[in-house]
């Protein structure tokens with residue numbers, strides 16, 4: 001959450017690089033954006049705007065800025081409202097900083113700095129960092145030493161970059177808990193520090209990732225260079241890796257949104273994940289499997305529980321990372337712990353994984369970004385092949401996750417059948433606009449399903465709420481009568497996932513119970529069940545959608561693509577920004 005970028009260049013055009021990086025970082029937060037730079041006279045200037053990066057871009061374009069040194073930030077608010085004064089960068093006596101993370105001891109530091117005479121202008125935890133560095137400079141420290149000392153006084157998680165008007169030829173960065181990469185332009189005329197490879201996709205071909213506690217200095221000499229220091233102050237070489245994010249990955253390729261483009265990639269992603277899957281872990285060696293994740297990744301784990309228990313006959317627990325890490329878990333003997341994360345940066349999943357590692361248990365990470373913190377810290381890594389996912393709502397990554405998990409327990413996958421199920425939805429004649437218009441004004445929505453369709457229902461409800469802002473619940477179809485049925489009336493739509501499988505009749509009975517209470521049903525079933533609907537399809541309160549029949553193993557793939565498209569069209573019908581839903585950010589690096 002929050003995207004950070006810093007640039008130092010022999011050219012005076014850093015504002016262009018900052019803004020292009022911020023546009024690509026926007027998926028990390030879009031409450032406000034800002035830049036600080038050193039002008040021709042090395043004097044610090046700052047521009048901040050509330051809202052999306054586009055506003056900042058418009059303001060910057062009018063100013064024809066010439067600068068060799070600058071930093072930028074796109075914010076997902078943690079401490080303090082979405083206002084210009086809370087927007088980053090924060091400054092003090094010629095120092096400017098941007099920050100991703102949370103400073104837990106900011107109240108104590110603030111008190112101390114107020115006593116020194118500093119006046120605070122924001123409600124953020126971040127502002128203390130700028131003032132702290134300035135306060136150390138005041139006591140005679142050089143910028144680097146002042147930065148280093150300040151970092152050692154911070155408690156919390158952070159990726160921070162700083163510039164200082166009296167030392168215009170360096171950028172400083174520090175990482176603890178939040179990701180940070182450093183790289184140079186191919187002609188070595190510019191150097192960058194950023195939150196991720198996506199930010200630097202058009203700027204740097206090779207990147208080094210900072211490790212916990214590292215500080216990086218980018219400096220001008222005869223050439224631009226950077227140096228990384230470990231927390232003990234020792235200079236250290238961190239491996240450089242190619243920046244694999246291409247321009248293609250960060251463009252919409254003619255679609256109106258990244259989300260739609262990414263849903264339309266689901267079949268290709270499934271094929272690529274299948275072809276590149278090369279992991280010989282033999283899960284039958286384990287007595288238990290625990291899967292830990294957040295959000296959509298957690299639902300992928302919940303899908304896998306049905307498959308692994310059914311096919312491999314191994315007990316599987318699935319747990320939300322933020323709950324797991326704060327209880328005192330009992331580790332079952334001979335267990336495999338799998339951590340699922342698209343970004344590989346979700347702090348709760350990362351910390352849960354560290355807890356398991358501390359207990360001396362081997363960890364397997366299923367991630368989409370192989371340079372991410374979770375990938376780098378796990379004992380074993382299985383990479384999903386979803387490619388860069390930019391839409392804030394995870395779609396194609398979920399498909400890659402469930403397919404990878406299926407491949408862990410089932411070796412004879414018919415990938416053509418998987419592709420066909422997804423493509424049948426993508427290329428079918430489903431009138432999503434009409435369906436979306438039917439459900440978009442519901443007071444609340446339910447998604448119900450049984451068996452493996454239940455976690456898909458959870459994923460469907462999450463997608464609807466995060467994109468359409470309609471209260472939506474995923475529920476086991478058989479459980480609805482144990483309370484939630486009280487909500488049902490003519491203003492509530494229920495999406496019933498009832499493909500023709502062993503649960504079909506039971507789910508149909510549950511939809512009858514809802515219809516008896518005047519609820520409305522969107523029945524998502526398969527065409528081989530057409531003659532088995534007992535007249536339910538004739539009911540005025542029922543709308544039926546028929547997906548192609550398939551082996552029960554592959555039905556979750558067509559259901560997934562369907563619920564993703566329905567969420568996209570519903571949000572669109574409500575006029576929402578599907579790529580940047582309100583209040584959210586893609587990479588959740590705060591607790």
Ligand code: F6R
Pocket residue numbers: 294295296297298340341342343344345346349392393394395462463466586587588
């Ligand atoms: C929902 C969504 C989130 C993420 C969750 C975990 O559409 O995208 O719920 O799934 O924040 O993120 P990762 O997988 O990056 O750990």
